[in-house]
Amino acid sequence: MTAPALKERPVRTKAKPTRQRTRRREAIGLVLPSLIPILVLSVAPIVVGIFLAFTDARLVRHPDYAFAGIDNFTKLVDNDLFWDSLRIGMIWTVGVTVLQLAAAMGLALLLDSGLRLQGLTRVLALVPWAMPPVVVAIMWQMIYSANGGPLNAVLGSVGLPDDINWLGDFSFALPAVIVVGVWVGMPQTTVTLLAGLQQIPAELHEAASMDGAGAWRRFTAVTWPSLRPIVTSITSLNFIWNFNSFSLVYVLTAGGPGGKTMVPVLFVYLEAFKNREIGYAAAMGLVLVLVVVLILAVYLRSQFRDDRAGKGR
Amino acid sequence: MRGLVRPAQYAALALYILFLGFPLLWLMSASVKSSGELNSLTVSLLPSEWHWENYTEALDKQGLIRSAGNSLVVALASTALAVLIAVPAAYVLARLRGKLRVAGVGWILVSQVFPVVLIILPLFLILRTLGLADNLAGLTLVHTTYMLPFALWMLQGYVAAIPVELEEAGAMDGASRLTVLRTIVFPLLAPGVVATAMFSFVSSWNEFFFALVLLQSPENYTLPITLNMFVGGEGKVALGPLAAGAVLAAIPSIVFFSILRRKLTSGLMAGAVKG
Numbered sequence: 001m002t003a004p005a006l007k008e009r010p011v012r013t014k015a016k017p018t019r020q021r022t023r024r025r026e027a028i029g030l031v032l033p034s035l036i037p038i039l040v041l042s043v044a045p046i047v048v049g050i051f052l053a054f055t056d057a058r059l060v061r062h063p064d065y066a067f068a069g070i071d072n073f074t075k076l077v078d079n080d081l082f083w084d085s086l087r088i089g090m091i092w093t094v095g096v097t098v099l100q101l102a103a104a105m106g107l108a109l110l111l112d113s114g115l116r117l118q119g120l121t122r123v124l125a126l127v128p129w130a131m132p133p134v135v136v137a138i139m140w141q142m143i144y145s146a147n148g149g150p151l152n153a154v155l156g157s158v159g160l161p162d163d164i165n166w167l168g169d170f171s172f173a174l175p176a177v178i179v180v181g182v183w184v185g186m187p188q189t190t191v192t193l194l195a196g197l198q199q200i201p202a203e204l205h206e207a208a209s210m211d212g213a214g215a216w217r218r219f220t221a222v223t224w225p226s227l228r229p230i231v232t233s234i235t236s237l238n239f240i241w242n243f244n245s246f247s248l249v250y251v252l253t254a255g256g257p258g259g260k261t262m263v264p265v266l267f268v269y270l271e272a273f274k275n276r277e278i279g280y281a282a283a284m285g286l287v288l289v290l291v292v293v294l295i296l297a298v299y300l301r302s303q304f305r306d307d308r309a310g311k312g313r
Numbered sequence: 314m315r316g317l318v319r320p321a322q323y324a325a326l327a328l329y330i331l332f333l334g335f336p337l338l339w340l341m342s343a344s345v346k347s348s349g350e351l352n353s354l355t356v357s358l359l360p361s362e363w364h365w366e367n368y369t370e371a372l373d374k375q376g377l378i379r380s381a382g383n384s385l386v387v388a389l390a391s392t393a394l395a396v397l398i399a400v401p402a403a404y405v406l407a408r409l410r411g412k413l414r415v416a417g418v419g420w421i422l423v424s425q426v427f428p429v430v431l432i433i434l435p436l437f438l439i440l441r442t443l444g445l446a447d448n449l450a451g452l453t454l455v456h457t458t459y460m461l462p463f464a465l466w467m468l469q470g471y472v473a474a475i476p477v478e479l480e481e482a483g484a485m486d487g488a489s490r491l492t493v494l495r496t497i498v499f500p501l502l503a504p505g506v507v508a509t510a511m512f513s514f515v516s517s518w519n520e521f522f523f524a525l526v527l528l529q530s531p532e533n534y535t536l537p538i539t540l541n542m543f544v545g546g547e548g549k550v551a552l553g554p555l556a557a558g559a560v561l562a563a564i565p566s567i568v569f570f571s572i573l574r575r576k577l578t579s580g581l582m583a584g585a586v587k588g
Contacts, residue, residue: 023409026490027405027409027413030401030402030404030405031401031402031405031406031413031417033397033398033401033402034398034399034401034402034461034465035402037398037454037457037458037461038420038458038461040439040458041436041439041454041455041458041459042424042432042458042459044435044439045431045432045433045434045435045436045439046427046431046432046435047435048435048438048439049431049432049434049435050431052434052435103329106325106329107329110322110325110326110329113322115319115322115323115326117326117330120330121326121329121330121333122574123571123574124330124333124334124337125333126570126571126574127333127337127567127570128333129570130515130519130563130566130567130569130570131519131563131566131567132518132519132521132536132537132540132562132563132566133519133521133537134521134537134540134541134559134562135340135537135540135559135560135562135563137544138340138540138544138555138556138559139336139337139339139340139556139559140336141544142339142340142343142552142556143335143336143339147352148351148352148353148356149356150335150339150356150358153356183332183333183336186333187333215318237425237426240425240426240428243428244428244429244430246429246430246521246522247521247522247525247537250521250525251521251541251544264430265428265429265430268430269430269433269526272433272434273526278434278438281434282431282434282435285428285430285431285434286431288428288430288431289427289428289431292426292428
């Protein structure tokens with residue numbers, strides 16, 4: 001690296017092709033240290049993962065691979081538990097993503113409207129996101145607890161049933177887990193929306209007010225359209241993050257009760273590391289990737305189509 | 314009607330604050346309650362008397378201090394490693410145009426959306442082949458790799474903010490590229506490096522999934538894994554010490570995040586909007 005650098009030194013503008021090659025070599029040298037871990041621990045696993053999906057590999061000391069063609073996938077078609085988990089995963093993902101956006105939008109608008117207590121809310125809003133997911137899960141287990149949990153105590157004090165085992169109940173477990181997901185993910189969304197809100201020129205709101213637009217009309221005519229690009233990108237990212245999130249549900253319920261919170265990521269994990277069917281689990285993983293990509297493609301397409309249609313107005 | 318807007322807004326804000334803050338308050342309160350009070354049927358937000366011994370008991374719990382040590386080692390090592398290799402790469406990413414940059418940015422975005430669940434099996438097999446599964450060094454490398462995208466993204470933003478003219482001026486004066494980097498770029502990059510390092514530390518300190526899959530011997534457990542053990546089955550510690558342990562585990566992250574608050578906002582903005 002020293003030699004080319006010396007060659008470059010005398011006159012900067014001379015000998016362009018050589019200089020360009022030098023710069024390229026320099027650039028590769030600077031990038032290489034991060035390229036190696038990425039290739040070995042990020043790109044290679046993706047490739048191996050796709051390969052595994054077409055084998056019957058099992059998790060043993062010396063895995064015996066045999067090529068299995070699409071056997072894993074045909075087997076998957078009949079696996080009702082997997083499709084159940086996909087359905088649960090969709091409720092979890094869409095539920096958290098939508099509620100998160102709605103709650104964050106509300107909070108961002110409140111923070112943007114010049115209330116007091118902004119500092120407190122802003123600090124508070126970052127804490128859930130910063131905390132280790134395990135700690136979040138432990139904390140919410142205490143909140144939801146059927147013996148002496150504060151949630152039941154509050155419900156009891158207003159005359160509602162106060163003996164619900166939130167995380168252990170067949171019908172309440174999934175909604176209860178979704179609330180925790182919203183609690184964790186809301187801050188980040190709020191912060192991003194708030195930054196977006198602050199970029200909307202005040203004149204737009206003033207002009208709308210002059211035209212006699214009320215708060216709701218101003219929101220639909222000015223705020224929402226201006227935020228659209230940001231909303232689209234955070235919704236996409238949140239969707240992916242929520243679909244792929246593992247730790248929270250794993251610690252809160254481990255998929256229980258009776259598989260009612262068995263999100264797909266958890267299902268694949270158990271298939272791989274408890275049932276030790278890694279070829280089969282890899283096939284599931286691959287199907288999940290395709291599902292997410294497909295949903296996102298449809299969503300983003302619809303967003304762009306709206307944009308194009310919106311131009312005419 | 315108009316007069317009702319502000320009160321309604323404050324009521325809504327109070328609800329949010331309650332929703333965000335109450336669980337935290339409850340955890341902290343549980344961490345100083347006596348076991349008698351925690352198990353009693355009368356529920357109160359504040360402890361009737363403060364019991365700090367939950368904290369000493371939590372620290373006494375077998376494995377908690379050792380796993381906190383493991384977490385600290387892994388987080389410090391992976392942060393140092395990530396920053397060390399991300400700074401030069403981020404520099405290239407920010408300064409160069411063309412295919413290399415497109416590939417780099419593209420990979421950063423894809424890596425954000427790729428489900429770990431497909432990666433985790435082969436990753437486990439690769440690390441096992443390398444003799445690095447159930448090993449803190451292996452976990453460190455994994456954390457380094459998976460904090461790189463965000464580190465690169467943050468850092469290249471900081472590099473882009475440094476006027477390229479400063480470097481050109483240095484080059485005119487006859488300084489070599491490395492000298493320019495060392496004397497001009499790095500000092501200006503320092504705040505960005507600190508912010509990136511703090512963020513990386515927190516993500517490693519909090520990380521659960523990789524540690525759960527890769528670590529099998531209890532002496533290698535990181536703090537989140539040990540805490541999870543206490544929740545389920547065998548450990549089943551008393552609630553008070555568990556809450557105390559959870560509070561202790563959350564402190565470093567919360568401290569770093571409150572320092573980082575402003576910087577993260579802009580970093581996230583860039584990521585979200587341009588993403």
